[in-house]
Amino acid sequence: MVHVSDLSWPEYAERVARDPVVLVPCGALEQHGPHLPLGTDAILASAVSTGIAEAVGGLVLPALAYGYKSMPKSGGGAHFPGTTNLDGGTVASLVRDLIREQVRHGVRRLCFVVGHYENQWFVTEGIDLAMREVGHTGVRIMRLEYWDFIEPATIERVFPDGYPGAALEHAAVIETSLMLHYQPHHVRLDRLPDHRSADFPPYDMFPPHRHWVPSSGALTSAKAATAEKGRIMAEQFRDSIVAAVRREF
Ligand SMILES: [Zn+2]
Secondary structure (H helix, E strand, O other), X not given: OOEHHHOOHHHHHHHHOOOOOEEEEEOOEOOEOOOEOOOHHHHHHHHHHHHHHHHHOOXXXXXXXXXXXXXXXXXXXXXXOOOEEEOHHHHHXXXXXXXXXXXXXXXXXXXXXXXXXXXXXXHHXXXXXXXXXXXXXXXXXXXXXXXXXXXXXXXXXXXXXXXXXXXXOOOOHHHHHHHHHHOHHXXXXXXXXOOOXXXXXXXXXXXXXXXXXXXXXXXXXXXXXXXXXXXXXXXXXXXXXXXXXXXXX
16 A cells, blocks of 8 residues: 555554655646546656555655646646646645645655646745755655656657657647556547647747647647557656666665
8 A cells, every 4th residue: 555545544654654755746637638637647647656656665645636837838728628727836835835744744755756847846946945944854855757757768669750848748649648558548539639739939928829729738649649658658657767766765
């Protein structure tokens, strides 16, 4: 059992006494095209975290189910029904409070697994603010975006026609393939978006231009997604992240 929410308090206390790495999946409630659920980022960050925890004897906290604001050039933007955005300060406060509470219970090793592109700097801010409060306890905190661990050999197998990059991969081949691997019942295969990649200029506009974003909500085609590609990525991400976690802790 690796999920903290499934443990009783004596079980949690007994596990924490063994100094586990506690993983914190950071997701969002955000549109992921017509074919994936709004909770995709939390689902995938939790699945990745679970694989890591099982390998290193760690624990997984419930995922942060909401995240920083979806941006047009990385998540499609706020105008899609269901996309539910937190202010940056709220995300940072959630992260800071969560660290303070885990440290209060005796946790000294935490790893934030970010599954929502826009969360990156606000999770970092929450960690940094928390370290001012609890840094003297010896707590050590790792943070990562799981897709950054993709290796050239995996890119060659998953993207034989070229890798569009993590930002444009919103609701596309990586996330759709991983969902087909972890939770196939959540993928509407008859609604896979298949259109050209969005072509964004190198600046942002406020209010944002909706016409910059493909109407599907995906930023590039998901047509090439398969469960097999999902398995390849899931296994490589797990192995690479486990190696990094072991190296740091
Ligand atoms: Zn996503």
